[in-house]
Amino acid sequence: MKILTVDLGDRSYPIYIGSGVLKNFDIVKRYIRSKQILIVTNETIAPLYLQSLMNGLSDYQVESIVLPDGEQFKNLTITNRIFDALLENKFNRSATLIALGGGVIGDITGFAAACYQRGVNFIQIPTTLLSQVDSSVGGKTGVNHALGKNMIGAFYQPQCVIADTDVLNTLDDRELSAGIAEVIKYGLIRDQAFFEWLEKNLNKLLERDKDALAYAIERSCLNKAEVVAEDEKESGLRAILNLGHTFGHAIETGCGYGVYLHGEAVAIGTCQAADLSRRLGWLNDQDVERIVQVFKHAQLPVTPPIELNEQQFMDLMAVDKKNINGEIRLVLLKAIGLAPLPLNVDSELLKQTLNYYGR
Numbered sequence: 285m286k287i288l289t290v291d292l293g294d295r296s297y298p299i300y301i302g303s304g305v306l307k308n309f310d311i312v313k314r315y316i317r318s319k320q321i322l323i324v325t326n327e328t329i330a331p332l333y334l335q336s337l338m339n340g341l342s343d344y345q346v347e348s349i350v351l352p353d354g355e356q357f358k359n360l361t362i363t364n365r366i367f368d369a370l371l372e373n374k375f376n377r378s379a380t381l382i383a384l385g386g387g388v389i390g391d392i393t394g395f396a397a398a399c400y401q402r403g404v405n406f407i408q409i410p411t412t413l414l415s416q417v418d419s420s421v422g423g424k425t426g427v428n429h430a431l432g433k434n435m436i437g438a439f440y441q442p443q444c445v446i447a448d449t450d451v452l453n454t455l456d457d458r459e460l461s462a463g464i465a466e467v468i469k470y471g472l473i474r475d476q477a478f479f480e481w482l483e484k485n486l487n488k489l490l491e492r493d494k495d496a497l498a499y500a501i502e503r504s505c506l507n508k509a510e511v512v513a514e515d516e517k518e519s520g521l522r523a524i525l526n527l528g529h530t531f532g533h534a535i536e537t538g539c540g541y542g543v544y545l546h547g548e549a550v551a552i553g554t555c556q557a558a559d560l561s562r563r564l565g566w567l568n569d570q571d572v573e574r575i576v577q578v579f580k581h582a583q584l585p586v587t588p589p590i591e592l593n594e595q596q597f598m599d600l601m602a603v604d605k606k607n608i609n610g611e612i613r614l615v616l617l618k619a620i621g622l623a624p625l626p627l628n629v630d631s632e633l634l635k636q637t638l639n640y641y642g643r
């Protein structure tokens with residue numbers, strides 16, 4: 285088992301990573317304040333992991349709520365069901381919420397914990413690779429609004445994160461690959477040695493080798509924790525975690541949610557960011573080829589959808605949270621392992637990238 289710390293002063297918390305860490309109930313118990321626990325999960329994960337966790341915590345007053353599965357349920361109406369459950373069970377400020385699920389469950393539960401009685405403790409038990417390496421760490425919580433994704437939310441840190449590689453055995457291949465896209469991102473933005481490790485060890489991740497997964501999760505969380513510790517509320521450095529995401533969000537929205545998984549759209553978007561970095565003279569052809577090959581090897585798409593044209597891309601990218609005064613700002617790469625802060629780019633070069641389908 286590996287333990288990392290997200291260093292945020294009196295809100296610091298540990299991340300436990302390894303095979304079987306979820307079965308070691310002493311870990312989770314350390315972060316529970318009173319007898320009152322509400323486990324939030326969904327109908328896919330509940331039959332797999334809920335009963336075992338409830339059994340492990342049977343000396344507490346454990347309640348559970350099983351939400352419908354899907355990004356379309358990450359909204360205020362569903363969050364209200366969590367408040368209903370907390371109030372119906374007369375849970376007070378010392379109650380603990382446990383998020384047992386992927387990023388959707390983690391984001392909703394964290395947000396509910398931030399709001400209930402102005403803040404109760406919560407524990408993240410992420411069950412997808414994406415949530416283990418990304419969404420469970422860093423304290424961004426929230427839900428979607430009909431007019432925008434993740435528009436209602438709070439920065440609210442958990443008491444701990446428990447990332448068990450064993451739960452990834454039930455995840456489907458496509459979801460696993462989508463998580464690998466975010467893993468590759470950490471190598472590209474600030475960890476060249478990790479990128480090189482990924483070039484050599486991707487097969488092990490795809491085969492769900494426990495040690496390789498634990499290493500990739502650890503190294504990803506380490507990078508994320510360092511960035512978050514430096515810039516918790518995203519006033520600067522944290523924006524580099526958005527490599528590939530401005531293009532990626534445009535693809536997700538433009539093609540309609542559900543066509544591409546988030547990680548798939550990020551893979552394509554990162555290849556576009558690499559292409560633009562080459563046009564700026566920052567990366568060379570060989571760097572771009574290495575990046576594209578890693579994503580392809582991870583069974584991820586690398587070419588933008590033909591149905592999205594340049595104008596649609598530009599319109600969709602214009603609503604990105606990083607933009608200032610309506611100008612598109614992008615995270616690009618100076619080199620493999622080095623992403624500077626987001627910047628404005630020459631729109632002619634950007635258009636060339638948007639019209640490039642050559643891979």
Ligand SMILES: NC(=O)c1ccc[n+]([C@@H]2O[C@H](COP(=O)([O-])OP(=O)(O)OC[C@H]3O[C@@H](n4cnc5c(N)ncnc54)[C@H](O)[C@@H]3O)[C@@H](O)[C@H]2O)c1
Nearest residue numbers: 328353386387388389411412414415418419424451454455
């Ligand atoms: N807070 C952040 O910093 C942050 C960062 C990145 C993404 N996110 C959010 O995370 C969400 C995406 O997260 P995700 O990719 O984990 O998606 P998800 O939560 O929808 O999970 C993907 C699918 O896998 C299923 N699943 C989860 N664990 C499983 C397991 N162990 N075995 C079998 N099936 C399992 C889920 O039920 C779901 O159907 C988005 O809403 C996104 O906005 C948040």
Ligand SMILES: [Zn+2]
Nearest residue numbers: 466529546550
């Ligand atoms: Zn992402």
